[in-house]
Amino acid sequence: MPVDFKLYLITDRKNTKLPLPEAVRLALQGGVRAIQLREKDLPVRELLELARKLRELTLDFGAKLFINDRVDVAIAVDADGVHLGHQSMPPEPVRRILGKGKLIGVSTHNIVEAKEAEAGGADFITFGPVFFTPSKANFGAAVGLEYLKIAKNRINIPIFGLGGIKSGNLREVFRFGADGVSLISAIFGAQDIRKAAEAIVGETG
Secondary structure, eight states: OOOOOSEEEEOOGGGOSSOHHHHHHHHHHTTOOEEEEOOTTSOHHHHHHHHHHHHHHHHHHTOEEEEESOHHHHHHTTOSEEEEOTTSOOHHHHHHHHOTTSEEEEEESSHHHHHHHHHHTOSEEEEOOSSOOGGGGGGOSOOHHHHHHHHHHHOSSOEEEESSOOTTTHHHHHHTTOSEEEESHHHHTSSSHHHHHHHHHHHHO
């Protein structure tokens, strides 16, 4: 399955005043074609129900759905893939569970982690935080654009810049080598989610 998207939208139901399925629907109407369901604090049954709703929506719009960390939930809803964090199961055993027909994304914060993810069989990585963002403050200082460029030159899988990315700076992220961008609040935190999505999709080309 190809990594055929440049905008990778991560959910955060606490970042929007709308019910998450409605917020996701608006983002999809705005042109987003890859969603990562990341609601780590939800009990598994609630997460599964939410995943089912988002799977229906993404299928309606021809978009991809990724489930953060929970391989079991991804299988249950026939998601397009999973996204693994630093504390998740490594990509190699996940690949054995999912098979070759699904995508595996991995969160990375430095070049060592990026190379490990690639060696383990990840299809793509997120890399950052590129810019400071409160949601990623526990991962340390922003890595910056130059470090993103170095990372891109060290790996051969798609790299998505993550952290503090918004309409005003995402072109720079692409200019420094990113294959795509991953974000949350620039869309879900907007007053008009659909318009924000349309604007950012337009900038990603």
